[in-house]
Amino acid sequence: MTFSEFKTSLTQDTPPTQLSPELQALWYDGKGDWRQSHEIAQEKNTPNYCWIHAYLHRKEGDQLNANYWYQRAGRKMPKATLEQEWESIVQELL
Numbered sequence: 129m130t131f132s133e134f135k136t137s138l139t140q141d142t143p144p145t146q147l148s149p150e151l152q153a154l155w156y157d158g159k160g161d162w163r164q165s166h167e168i169a170q171e172k173n174t175p176n177y178c179w180i181h182a183y184l185h186r187k188e189g190d191q192l193n194a195n196y197w198y199q200r201a202g203r204k205m206p207k208a209t210l211e212q213e214w215e216s217i218v219q220e221l222l
Contacts (some may be wrong), residue, residue: 129144129146129147129222130222131215131218131219131222134151134155134218134222135158137155138155138158138159143155143156148221149168149171149172150168150169150176150177150180150221151218151221151222152168153165153166153168153169153177153180154180154214154217154218154221156168157184157187157214158214158218162184162187162188165180165184166181166184168180169181169184173200175200175201175202175203176201176221178197178198178200178201179197179198179201179203179217180217181197181200181201182194182195182196182197182198182200182201182203182205183210183213183214183217185197186205186210186213187210191205
């Protein structure tokens with residue numbers, strides 16, 4: 129799946145079946161469902177899950193919690209916009 133196809137899939141009611149759980153979390157966030165995205169992101173503590181979890185808390189405005197999860201992911205909080213970070217995560221995980 130390309131990034132363009134991923135973005136187009138946001139017009140659907142459910143995520144494409146071939147998406148990994150991490151991409152499903154980002155799909156739900158792209159649909160504006162922060163809660164469902166967060167539910168998925170907190171299921172595991174792998175670097176990618178932690179990165180998504182960090183991004184979601186940054187989006188929420190909880191910088192302290194976001195920093196904790198960025199550290200768990202082995203990353204630093206980016207200076208990019210939230211939209212740019214979302215796109216970067218999606219593209220890296222595709």
